[in-house]
Amino acid sequence: MDAALRAELIAFCGIETDFNDAWGQPVTVAEQDQLHLLQALGFDVDDDTVAREQLLERQLDFWLQLLQPVSVQPADEPLHLMLQVDLPQATEPLQLTLRTEDGCVESVNLTPVEGELVQVVQLDGTEYHQYQHELPFNLNAGYHQVELQQDGISFTQSLIITPGHCYQPAAFSEKKQWGIALQLYGLRSAKNWGIGDFTDLAQTLRYLAAVGADFVGLNPIHALYPAMPENASPYSPSSRRWLNISYIDVTAMPGFTQCQRTAALVQSPDFNRQLAAQRSYDYVDYSGVMQLKLPVMRSLYQWFTEQGNDVAFSQFVSDGGDSLQQAALYDALHAFLYQQDNAHWGWPVWPVQYRDPHSEAVQQFAQQHQADIGFYCYLQFIAQQQLANAQQVAKDAGMLLGLYRDLAVGVSEASTEIWGNPELYCRDASIGAPPDPLGPAGQNWGLPPMQPYQLYKQRYQPIIDLLRANMRDAGALRIDHVMALLRLWWVPKAAADAGGGAYVYYPIMDLLGILALESQRNKAVVIGEDLGTVPEGIRQLLSDSGVYSYRVFFFETATDGGYISPAHYPQQAMATLTTHDLPTLIGFWHCDDLSLGQQLGLYKDEAQLQQLFAQRHANKQRILDSLHGHRVLAESYPRSSENLGMDQTLNFALQRHLAASSSQLLCLQLEDALQMSQPVNVPGTSNEYPNWRRKLTQNIEQWQDNGEIHQLFVEISAKRQQG
Template sequence: MFTAKTAENGGDFIGLNPIHALNPSQPKQASPYSPSSREWLNIIYTDITAVPEFEECGSLQKQYKSEAFQAELSALRGTDWVDYEAVTKLKLCALRDMFDTLVNAKSNRLKELDAYVTEKGAALQQQAAYDALRFKFLEEDQNAWGWPAWPQEFQSFNSEGTQQWCEKNKQEILFWCYCQWVTEAQLAEADKLAQSLGMSLGLYRDLAVGVGKGASDVWANHDLYCEQISIGAPPDVLGPLGQSWGLPPWSPDQLFKAGYQPFIDLLQANMSYCGALRIDHVMALLRLWWVPEGETADSGAYIYYNVYDMLNILALESTRNQCLVIGEDLGTVPEGMDTLLQEAGVYSYKVFFFEQAPDGGFISPDHYIQQAMATLSTHDIATIKGYWHCDDLYLGKELGLYPDQAVFERLLSDRVRAKQQILNSLHGHQSIPDDQYHDANTTGMDKQLNFQLQQHLASGSASLLSLQLEDFLEMDQPVNVPGTSDEYRNWQRKLSHNLEALFADEDILSLLNKVTEARSR
């Protein structure tokens, strides 16, 4: 429904956050930017009712149609925050019932699954084995959160202990292969639908900058990772304390020795079933901020990769897979990196709230380079309404993200000045009424100003425009607060309205029509 409605209202692509594999055994670890594997998929996105085995499984059909089950579904759908534990439990139970149905039926689809397993080879076996073992060890010990907390003989995929266990538990591993198979099939169907509707890009996927320390990718490829290091970011305006993300980096030396095959495999996996790929923190092609384990982020240093090799491979795979590339080039961008990316055909990432001139004024979207995707906000910053009312700054203060009151006061003062500059720019381009919105201190973010700000950006020169559903709905709560884990319920906030209500809203439909007109000009 969403894809069809997006195409119907002028959309040419749907941007996704990373859909990388997480940890089904620990569903509260919901950040798509700290995955278990960047090559495999998050199986919890599977639409259970669209899997062929769903209709063939009598016990599952009976359960699904029961009043108790429907009541449970309604309760989960009615919450303001995603209950990942309950959702994952329901979906895994259904997937196991459907897998048993498939195995017992011994139909052609079982042969198709076997062919898929053969085609995907050792990489799929590694992911399936890891998911299976996580459940095994967590059932035995609730502190066995990942391979670093397992018995020594299981801390690597290639260890004798792991291989013996895999040999004895082939059916369990096949179940986890089945989960990847049905999820990938649905992703392929979504991409095919987008193409059939005439969307120029269809889906655009997002590649996270790394994996968590307890990830299956690390477990299966220890030699490739520097496991006593965490990548992050040095202190800056967005994060005055710096950031350490808990993601071990690839070793530049080992990557070179492997002929960059891990990078090639990663790109090929993520350029499948989409028309574009956004690369999070694209500066990683050149350098990463390495923080030694146990140290604070400001104790880190930049470690460099061979950017020319990385960009050449990226360009080659982009061409092979017919997949446009967008690089998230925000934050501290080293001198000359923008030129390298542009020459390699990588699209820049223009976030309106960050596009300020040296005098503090906001750069006109008319002056953005064409080879770019423009957006107002992202998953890492406030919504339009939250930004305008400084909700993100007050939340950051509440969560202890600023070293002292002086930093908070400076950020607040900077924000008020930025808001005034935005109003000045909007008036200068006749994007808002002459008789309204002159004083940032007395101007609140209402629907009219919100929508006109989106239209203002849409009239710019960037080839691609990305707008967020929460801004259509005038939401103020962020989906994610960088630099936090347990302090805020990251990645759990739902949209305030379902998609049916969103596309039935006449004001939103009018906005989409005006945005489409602006883009066509």
């Protein structure tokens, strides 16, 4: 491809070809990788003539619109309107109608040429002008609509006015908060069915509120695949708007104690043998759990329908709209096809007539399987009710935030989100990360990215819907890989490895504005997971927008290799010792993650592994020095990390040490209080390690009765109160 054309296409698509990596070294994206990415974006890289025609078509798609489809503007600045016209249209008078969110209607007459000329382009022999007009209106933050008529054609714009700053509770000025992060599926109890559920969550919230915690952080609880329960990664969901039905406490569903048919199912000897087995396993058997839950859920749905119309459920279905219907339809159709042939893992490999949700075959299936669709809608209704109940338990118990939810960065290729909106996603590429300390070879997450221009054309509605759904029944929301607001590492399917990608940019100011608006409306604090390769200035921009930073102790090192004192962490941040992608405290100290990585073949050679071991031993000594320096360990405790195993004293000292952080929020991992060693997830693996399956080593009833854990949590609460 001609170099000038390639450069023009790269610039048009917002692709970054030069960046600084996680070690601060400059990197240039190889020409072949640039071409692979352009090809993934739909350009013919083998024929310059065709590629130029494709570029022109996309440029005209923008310039032939009188109004931009969406405009996001801060509330504290003058309101403006951008118009795109060809030269003859520049002098034609127009009437603008503004419809505000609260129902007011305003009109104003304007002529394009009377505005400020901000851009001129020549496309296909036609000259186009862009004019900016200042509008005489003061609008509150919210979602408004602009309408214009031209030559009998109506143009509309979603005008989004934003508050500029995410929500922050007034109580933040009074004391610092702390909480516990947990993987909901990993909770064990005497009553659950082999997987943590919303009732276990409510019980955990009550206990933690009583010891002074203000929140519980959850793994993403997005909808997965009921037909394929083993596809269990919470970060590769089917839908981020709906919930994982496996977390439903079946015994808390309506009719469980009244339905005779259900009683016959759950009281059978075989059922109880399976139930006892599921509770005994150290790793979640997702298929086994769903084999227990789904038949009982179906029985209870039948009981529910026999009771007659339920107003609350009818309202839920109405409010859920097309999105809920599509998610339920997907689950019903997926189950139908997967039972016939388990090669039908997702819509990309379904029979052709089912790959479009609007096809005649799909509509016919929907008509014939209304009961199945209603069943999956009902499960979403129950999941939402049980989640809302858990949040209410937290608030009633005195927690400031209650649930702290997690929004995954994307969905899997087999997802209902992509099935229903394929134009939004680039299926020939995947989100990932360039090489960094967490993934030295780079990472490919298998998640097709949203296309920035398509997101813009859809008026950012997919993002608005996601934020609303995930801020519901939550006091805080963690944005996984918050850098996605600015840029994402796209790995084309044609690339040789995860390093063969490039960054693609997104409209960060628009997305931050929408994030702030939804945060304020839902009264949800926003935490941005700002790890990995972070460009200069982005943390400050996020901070200015009220997004809380995410500071991991193991990564907070000074230039001399020592560990930064938690007292020097930024106030607008959440501090944590470790994460779901890192080893537990004991795993880190004993280098279990490095030994496991060696077994799994994650390192390129022995030299790299030995370098990592040497670095770890140096880090351990630095940590021990820091703990002694801050006097969180007794004078008599060993000062050399050599041959020093991690005991409870050292484990709890680290947690108390971070509790003195100046950060507003502190999040600790429940498995560290239980002194567990095995990790939740090993990045860079899929089937090599049982990711997203490991349960806690103790039942709720056990660890909540542990006096030493109780004392640790009380001490942490006291330290947070001191700040």
